[in-house]
Amino acid sequence: MRVVVLVKEVPDLEAAVKVTGDGSGLEVEKRRGLNFFDEIAVEAALKLKESHGAVTAAVGASAGAGVEAMRRAVAMGIETPLLVDDPALDGADSLTIARALAAAVALEPTDLVIAGKQATDDEAGLVGPMVAEILGMPCATRAIGLEVEDGSVLVTREIDGGEEVVRLPLPALITAEKGLAEPRVPGMAGTMKAMKVQIERTDLAALGVQAHPVLPVVAYRTVGQRPPVTMIEGEPADAAAELVRLLRQEAKVL
Amino acid sequence: MNGLYIICEARGEEFRPATYELLAAARAITAATGGEVTAVVAGPEVTLKAKLEGLAHRVVTLTAPELTPFSADSWVDALAAAIGAGAPRAVLFGEGGRTREVMPRLAARLGAWALSNCVDLRVNGGGADAVGGSTGAGATDGLGGASAAGAAAADGGSALEISRPVYGGKAYVTNLVPADGLLLAAFRPHSFDAGMAPAGLSTAAEEVAAPVAVSRVELVERREGGPRKADLTEAAVVVTGGRGMKGPENFGLLEDLAAALEGAVGYSRALVDAGLAEHAYQVGKSGKTVSPTLYIACGVSGAIHHIMGMDTAKVVVAINTDPTAPIFEYADYGVVGDVLQVLPALTEQVRAATS
Numbered sequence: 001m002r003v004v005v006l007v008k009e010v011p012d013l014e015a016a017v018k019v020t021g022d023g024s025g026l027e028v029e030k031r032r033g034l035n036f037f038d039e040i041a042v043e044a045a046l047k048l049k050e051s052h053g054a055v056t057a058a059v060g061a062s063a064g065a066g067v068e069a070m071r072r073a074v075a076m077g078i079e080t081p082l083l084v085d086d087p088a089l090d091g092a093d094s095l096t097i098a099r100a101l102a103a104a105v106a107l108e109p110t111d112l113v114i115a116g117k118q119a120t121d122d123e124a125g126l127v128g129p130m131v132a133e134i135l136g137m138p139c140a141t142r143a144i145g146l147e148v149e150d151g152s153v154l155v156t157r158e159i160d161g162g163e164e165v166v167r168l169p170l171p172a173l174i175t176a177e178k179g180l181a182e183p184r185v186p187g188m189a190g191t192m193k194a195m196k197v198q199i200e201r202t203d204l205a206a207l208g209v210q211a212h213p214v215l216p217v218v219a220y221r222t223v224g225q226r227p228p229v230t231m232i233e234g235e236p237a238d239a240a241a242e243l244v245r246l247l248r249q250e251a252k253v254l
Numbered sequence: 255m256n257g258l259y260i261i262c263e264a265r266g267e268e269f270r271p272a273t274y275e276l277l278a279a280a281r282a283i284t285a286a287t288g289g290e291v292t293a294v295v296a297g298p299e300v301t302l303k304a305k306l307e308g309l310a311h312r313v314v315t316l317t318a319p320e321l322t323p324f325s326a327d328s329w330v331d332a333l334a335a336a337i338g339a340g341a342p343r344a345v346l347f348g349e350g351g352r353t354r355e356v357m358p359r360l361a362a363r364l365g366a367w368a369l370s371n372c373v374d375l376r377v378n379g380g381g382a383d384a385v386g387g388s389t390g391a392g393a394t395d396g397l398g399g400a401s402a403a404g405a406a407a408a409d410g411g412s413a414l415e416i417s418r419p420v421y422g423g424k425a426y427v428t429n430l431v432p433a434d435g436l437l438l439a440a441f442r443p444h445s446f447d448a449g450m451a452p453a454g455l456s457t458a459a460e461e462v463a464a465p466v467a468v469s470r471v472e473l474v475e476r477r478e479g480g481p482r483k484a485d486l487t488e489a490a491v492v493v494t495g496g497r498g499m500k501g502p503e504n505f506g507l508l509e510d511l512a513a514a515l516e517g518a519v520g521y522s523r524a525l526v527d528a529g530l531a532e533h534a535y536q537v538g539k540s541g542k543t544v545s546p547t548l549y550i551a552c553g554v555s556g557a558i559h560h561i562m563g564m565d566t567a568k569v570v571v572a573i574n575t576d577p578t579a580p581i582f583e584y585a586d587y588g589v590v591g592d593v594l595q596v597l598p599a600l601t602e603q604v605r606a607a608t609s
């Protein structure tokens with residue numbers, strides 16, 4: 001059984017983000033790491049390595065980056081890292097990324113693909129299901145439980161307003177929600193291995209992938225600041241009454 | 255083509271508010287750009303189509319039996335056929351679990367652009383000032399009317415611009431919707447005002463009966479929560495409890511206030527990690543993103559990971575004993591006080607004011 005994890009390198013959640021003077025670009029502090037939900041996906045794959053002897057791989061797609069994320073995946077225990085590294089992936093459309101990842105996954109017969117629910121930078125959640133569609137695999141998003149049985153996976157997943165259990169025939173793709181697995185902290189041996197690992201690389205031409213055009217950007221903006229907070233003083237009952245008055249008369253939301 | 259398609263979505267016997275919001279935005283935009291508004295209803299929702307009378311130029315119903323109950327496999331097939339036949343400029347979805355299953359796969363199938371988390375769609379330079387997101391948060395204020403009008407559609411047609419937060423809301427990006435090519439976009443609830451454009455269109459009906467695949471995903475079991483809990487991301491009002499609520503014995507105070515405001519209850523990660531609340535109701539970076547009209551943070555400190563999940567709320571109220579808590583920097587109204595005392599008083603006042 002081969003399990004492939006889709007990994008994305010993203011800026012740290014705390015990384016500073018600044019819009020350049022004329023609004024034409026973004027400056028993002030260069031503190032990067034493996035996407036929060038992808039780390040959960042890696043852990044879920046490693047569980048299958050331990051329980052089912054699965055062979056694990058990680059694939060990523062980016063332009064001149066992604067090594068940090070790959071090293072983290074390897075340090076945790078992923079055996080084969082593969083990076084699609086191509087200048088055309090800089091700021092690429094989600095569909096281009098998905099096509100690249102799908103082609104990289106398809107280099108070898110694969111039983112299960114696990115992606116994160118979404119990346120923490122754009123929170124779009126597009127690439128996972130796109131890869132499923134391109135590979136013709138059934139897809140279950142937001143998995144919080146996973147069991148592999150003969151030729152199928154039983155997935156517990158969050159849906160709007162509840163949970164459901166579904167069965168998908170393999171090969172299939174699932175996306176990891178928080179709760180699917182608790183990512184391990186890599187040990188010394190893993191970290192050493194990750195430092196030395198040779199990350200295999202390929203590019204769009206080698207994979208035969210055609211880029212999808214990017215949407216033109218009109219401008220970037222910083223978040224409109226909220227007006228300064230209005231502090232409401234007084235005993236609980238008085239403060240509550242004043243708050244309700246303001247919510248009705250000033251904010252007009254009641 | 256200037257047409258806009260809206261993929262309608264219901265909760266029970268009524269369409270989601272987002273459906274009406276998107277229809278209104280589409281009416282306002284097509285009034286300026288020309289083109290028609292097409293409402294698409296599929297599967298179990300077809301029975302509700304009468305509610306769309308007057309709200310769109312056309313209602314397209316997809317009636318293949320495989321579409322009920324919802325399954326992504328069948329829906330992608332049916333929607334791909336309907337969209338392919340109509341060749342709209344953009345297809346608008348309400349953000350949510352179902353959209354996140356269907357929209358990316360449709361984009362891959364149709365070779366389209368897809369954007370999640372959108373909060374605004376507007377005509378650039380078309381003079382249609384009325385067209386713009388009503389989303390609050392001052393967040394979208396000043397997003398439209400961006401300067402690069404030079405990039406506007408070369409054919410002299412009016413350009414559409416679409417905006418969404420990136421990096422957890424630390425910045426917003428506005429993209430141009432090209433006149434050629436197809437865009438699929440998912441909008442957060444409350445991005446538009448359902449009353450922003452007049453209704454009263456004469457609505458034509460059409461049925462698309464394309465063959466649809468049977469789902470490869472077998473449903474084994476479905477557990478749905480209560481109606482109040484179900485609506486966290488949808489709710490117009492969200493009342494969130496943090497560690498300052500102490501323990502579950504006090505969560506009733508949150509529920510009472512939420513009930514009085516017809517809202518939903520959320521929790522900070524501190525309470526979820528302590529095993530006191532379910533992850534499905536966690537607000538923040540690693541939980542749900544909410545974008546309500548009113549957000550009330552009770553005993554929440556305001557860590558950036560929490561803020562990322564609620565910063566596009568229109569009006570934010572914070573209640574905290576610590577006047578220096580960071581949450582006050584993200585709030586419109588602040589009360590320094592003990593939640594255990596302020597919440598019951600607030601619920602009482604809300605009940606009195608709204609009854």
Ligand SMILES: Cc1cc2nc3c(=O)[nH]c(=O)nc-3n(C[C@H](O)[C@H](O)[C@H](O)COP(=O)(O)OP(=O)(O)OC[C@H]3O[C@@H](n4cnc5c(N)ncnc54)[C@H](O)[C@@H]3O)c2cc1C
Nearest residue numbers: 496497498522523524538539540541553555557559575593
């Ligand atoms: C990768 C990552 C992802 C994360 N994702 C999320 C997420 O999705 N959602 C999330 O919420 N957090 C998330 N966090 C955690 C986040 O950083 C904070 O730790 C968390 O939000 C704190 O929760 P809290 O505000 O309830 O608790 P605390 O930070 O402990 O704050 C409690 C507050 O309650 C106040 N208080 C105490 N008693 C009272 C009282 N009687 N009345 C009124 N106020 C009182 C205190 O003054 C304090 O401000 C994430 C962290 C990481 C690293």
